[in-house]
Amino acid sequence: MTILGTRRGHHRTAVSHDQTDTNAPIGLLAGSGRFPILFAEAARRQGLRIACVGIKYEAPAELRALCDSFQLAGVARLGGMIRAFRRLGVRRIIMAGKVTKNVIYTPWRMVQLMPDFRTIRWWYFRNRVDNRDDSLLLGVIAEFERDGMTFASALDFCPELLVKDGVLTRRSPTPGERKDIEFGWNLAKEMGRLDVGQSVAIKEKAALAVEAIEGTDRCIERAGLLCRAGGWTLVKVAKPQQDMRFDVPTIGVTTIENLHKAGARVLAIEAGKTILLDQQDVIALAGYLADRYGLSIVAMGG
Numbered sequence: 001m002t003i004l005g006t007r008r009g010h011h012r013t014a015v016s017h018d019q020t021d022t023n024a025p026i027g028l029l030a031g032s033g034r035f036p037i038l039f040a041e042a043a044r045r046q047g048l049r050i051a052c053v054g055i056k057y058e059a060p061a062e063l064r065a066l067c068d069s070f071q072l073a074g075v076a077r078l079g080g081m082i083r084a085f086r087r088l089g090v091r092r093i094i095m096a097g098k099v100t101k102n103v104i105y106t107p108w109r110m111v112q113l114m115p116d117f118r119t120i121r122w123w124y125f126r127n128r129v130d131n132r133d134d135s136l137l138l139g140v141i142a143e144f145e146r147d148g149m150t151f152a153s154a155l156d157f158c159p160e161l162l163v164k165d166g167v168l169t170r171r172s173p174t175p176g177e178r179k180d181i182e183f184g185w186n187l188a189k190e191m192g193r194l195d196v197g198q199s200v201a202i203k204e205k206a207a208l209a210v211e212a213i214e215g216t217d218r219c220i221e222r223a224g225l226l227c228r229a230g231g232w233t234l235v236k237v238a239k240p241q242q243d244m245r246f247d248v249p250t251i252g253v254t255t256i257e258n259l260h261k262a263g264a265r266v267l268a269i270e271a272g273k274t275i276l277l278d279q280q281d282v283i284a285l286a287g288y289l290a291d292r293y294g295l296s297i298v299a300m301g302g
Contacts, residue, residue, distance in 0.1 A: 025049035025068060026157075027090035027149070029081065031097025032058040034252055034277045035154070035161075039096045040066040042158035051088040053081050055099055075099060078140070079118030082147050093144065094154045095137075095246050101213050104131070118143070132195040134239075137246045153244040155275075165271035168283055168297040169290035173266050177233055177296070180205060181268040184235035192239035198249045201264070203232040216251075217258050224262025233266040234259060238273035252277035256285050260295060271299040 026048050030036035037060055043050050044066060052059070052067040056074045064070045069088060073080045085093065106112050115123070126139050141151050155162060173181060184202035187210075191197050197211030201223030208226050211219040216236065223232060236249050251269060259267055276282060289295040
């Protein structure tokens with residue numbers, strides 16, 4: 001589950017002065033991975049102050065040096081997070097990074113997670129239609145809004161992270177691979193509409209693996225185990241109802257490495273709606289793997 005709405009295309013617009021209070025810090029609710037770091041670096045370049053509350057065991061330690069203030073909070077400590085931001089005068093918050101969702105299902109979760117009173121009240125008295133990603137994260141946002149805080153998309157501050165349309169490797173997908181992309185694209189969009197996951201692995205117009213709670217990397221690993229012959233395609237897209245404040249599809253160097261280990265031959269992602277972390281490193285690694293092993297990466301429209 002990734003924590004990162006705006007109307008389509010809104011995230012391409014630079015942040016205007018009336019969108020932020022220059023005297024108040026921007027709040028960063030940080031999960032794991034490179035995305036929170038890249039956001040913090042972009043915000044610093046824009047002269048913004050950052051007050052970070054990192055999810056315990058998830059947030060990168062590098063954020064301490066990048067943020068004006070930094071503290072950790074347990075994933076089930078909503079009250080603590082809200083109080084921390086309120087003390088710092090934060091009114092506008094960015095969510096960025098991954099949070100391991102399956103901790104919800106750990107044995108003795110009340111003991112393991114030690115939720116505070118506000119989290120317990122929110123969990124048991126919210127509108128519990130389901131526990132899909134959008135339902136949970138929109139519920140969390142609503143809880144912060146009760147205290148007058150709003151959430152924005154990190155991409156308002158660093159739109160350059162969105163991948164542009166085109167083939168990112170020297171090798172383009174073959175006609176047969178493009179048929180798998182088309183087949184997988186429609187399937188991934190439907191899985192996104194249902195808020196199940198954003199990635200599907202395809203081989204010869206058959207679904208090898210569909211991402212769910214385990215995340216993209218584990219989906220890639222499972223596809224490799226199920227297709228020992230290799231040569232399969234991963235399609236990763238945004239949800240049709242994508243809220244750009246959170247759960248935006250993201251790939252980085254680790255994704256490319258895992259695809260290679262699992263025997264994938266093609267990665268297809270959605271241009272303009274997928275975050276490409278450390279783009280130069282990704283493209284350099286992809287180019288090497290393309291030349292040596294025939295990997296192809298393509299970003300395309302709907």
